[in-house]
Amino acid sequence: MRTFFDLLQTHVEAKEFELRHVIAEGDEIVLIGHMVSKVRAPGQAIDTAFALHTTVQDGRITRYRD
Known part of the structure; x- marks a missing residue:
């Protein structure tokens, strides 16, 4: 995960980020x-x-799905 996001930042620049909902149940x-x-x-x-x-x-984080 760390390598993925490090490489992503070299190619993509974040301009806006809005978190609208967080749903948590147990480990999910x-x-x-x-x-x-x-x-x-x-x-x-x-x-x-x-x-x-x-x-x-x-x-x-043990699993990440987008």
């Missing part, structure tokens, strides 16, 4: 929101609604 967490990013080359914007489903065990 769903995050729903909206973000706008800019791809560094060629400079185009990406407007994205998202839902992330994660599993957290012992304080660590």
Whole structure:
């Protein structure tokens, strides 16, 4: 996960991020929101609604689905 997000930041710049809902039950967490990013080359914007489903065990993300 760390490598993925490190590489992502070299190619994509976050412009806006809005977390609209957090739903948690046990180890399962769903995050729903909206973000706008800019791809560094060629400079185009990406407007994205998202839902992330994660599993957290012992304080660590063990599953991540986008």
